[in-house]
Amino acid sequence: MAFVEQHIHDAPTSFWSKYIVSYDHKVIGKQFLWYGIFFLMVGGLMALLIRWTLAYPGVPFPVIGNLLFPHTNGVVPPDTYAMLFTMHGTIMIFFAITPILTGFLGNFCIPLLIGARDMIFPTLNMLSFWFAMASGVLLLGSLCLPLGAAAGGWTSYPTLSTNLGQPGVGQTLWLLSLFLFGVSSTMGAVNYITTVITLRAPGMGYFKMPLTIWGLWLTAILNAIFVPVLGAGLLLLTFDRVFGTTFFLAGAAATSGKGDPILFQHVFWIFGHPEVYILILPAWGLVSDILAFFSRKPAFGYKMTALSLSAITILSTVVYGHHMYTTQMSPLLTQSFMTLTMLISIPSAIFFANWLGTLWKGSIRFDSPMLFALGVVFVFGLGGLTGLYLASTSIDLYLHDTYFVVGHFHYTMAASVLLGGFAGTYFWFPKMFGRMMDERLAKIHFWATMLPLNGIFMGMMMVGWAGMHRRLYNPFIYEFMHKLIPVNQFITFSAVAMGLAQFIFLYNLFKTVFSKNYPAAPANPWNVGTLEWQIPSPAPHYNFLEIPHVKCGPHELGNPNLPDGRDFQYQTEELVKA
């Protein structure tokens, strides 16, 4: 079928149409960026409250403790502690990482990198942001309720999340908030999938797409398939709480008929395991691109990397049971899930080896996006390897409820995704705002983040291996845990240092965006050949005046036969023979 290009929309003229209800994918991307940064700060503050409690149990939280918890003279109370780790997990996963990686990068990058003028459904795109906004308002509003917000853990397992385990409206609002967020994600997924399939510029086959697009596209596919699974679980749990159904009620929670609380765990993890990849695939994709761009050579094994990402996407859908080894499922099932989980290491190892192959003998430039991308390689290596321990049934039975799991998933989900988000932000910043962020500050930000980050998550794995339970308000009531207090204090100091480091990023960001007389960025500051670097910085509202015709892949770098002394060629140029 012949390609038909999108029309050029009229440029918005009023503040309202330009910044609030904008249909422009770039503005919506920026809206998701601010949204994610805001929630990153809220979730980060909650993390510090949790860490303080574990390092100094019974000691008031410094400076703002008395303001937040006047009834306990500034000490975090036990019920609030449960609420804090519930809301920290929820906010970081759904309201910080997802908006930044999928909402911001997806919206900003997809049309620009595939040569389109906008998303295929701009109105749906705008609605997806405002649904996310409504969802965020609902979640934050629940913090102000008399009985507090949800406190059943970010997984909200029944019975903890039933009316008996969690009375009050907070948990119900949590369910509705996440359902709304799911609707927003699904709208985004429909848009992303359709845009990539139908609006790629002429000549851009699937294997000529930047790997960032592969990551974002596969994420959207997982979103479209598995977010509704969580949606069903959330609705049924809402019915249990509000209308008296008994889908998940058992024991004392079931006053008449009884249901099956384990069913919720099945539903949650059928979604929850792919969710890990929903978060991480965009980061893997953009890291694969950035490693090639800043090594000044083609991505090693491009097709195998794309196929490995696809294989991981498929395998991620059939391994959810490894989160439930401790629910006494049959040994046959645990072994099946263990085997399938271990299988994921094969495609993971392939693309990880491809990353190393890309770096091998490259003319590496240590600009800020590259530093953060290398950070992802490092932390994902650690997170991936520790995942093998937890995939194994016999080891998981010991480690499952310890801080080892917390360290592992923070390495994979928090660290690699956060660093990936920073890599993408620094890389595409000139195209977003038409200015370059301060490189020196960016590099300081990297090291000030990277070092304490490893202190936190490595420390968590250590105390977990030593037997520290992951859900206790005060694990030190057990005498054998006392020797772990100094390690916990080290973790907390690392967390404070990492938190403070983010102000360097915020300062750099706000200074660059809002200060006057800042020098304009060139159209292609990184010397990269993908389509977005052929248009001015910042990208105009219609992106491409003429829809580009793609003639080669995204990583044509380092060819000595290129004209004009360039070491890269644009995707719209005929491939020069090496």
Added chain:
Amino acid sequence: MMKNPANEYKRFQNTVAMTVTLITFGMLFGTLFLGYFLARFNAPTWPPVEIENMPKLLPFLSTLVMALSSYTYFKMEKEEEKRKTFWWATFGLGILFLVLQYVLWNALAASGILVSNGQVPSMVYGFTWLHAGHIVVALMTLLYLGRYIFRRPEELTEAKLVNVGKFWHFLGVIWLLMYLMLFVL
């Protein structure tokens, strides 16, 4: 309806989008069915005691209405000159389906099958609530289509007609599966 490359491409784009949308809705209902099968395979006897008095006629009538509405929608797509009549028929049958659902919920309560009686009554109520909610959304998409059929027929594209139809027929198939699982088998 005009046929030109731009319209054809628009239809292709909408088909992709609607396919993805139906997969998402399919996964939502698929999760409900997964819950049903887990409950059924774990139950010592089936049907459980609490659903012995389950009404039979009302769900059957709902199934007939749903099937009929799919037929009228199909005719609306095919017969351009009677499009308005078949639109009204489809919309009316959709409303009738919702009325029948309301009567069913009242009949269930009257025969002592309450929402809190156990997992199976929870399924009957919960699943039918969710399906009815989707029917309301489908009726809204029919109203959207009606705007073009009655007021701006020159702007009615095949893509609009086909995609709303896909959603309508999809909900029919989902209802048929629910009917078989909850009331027949």
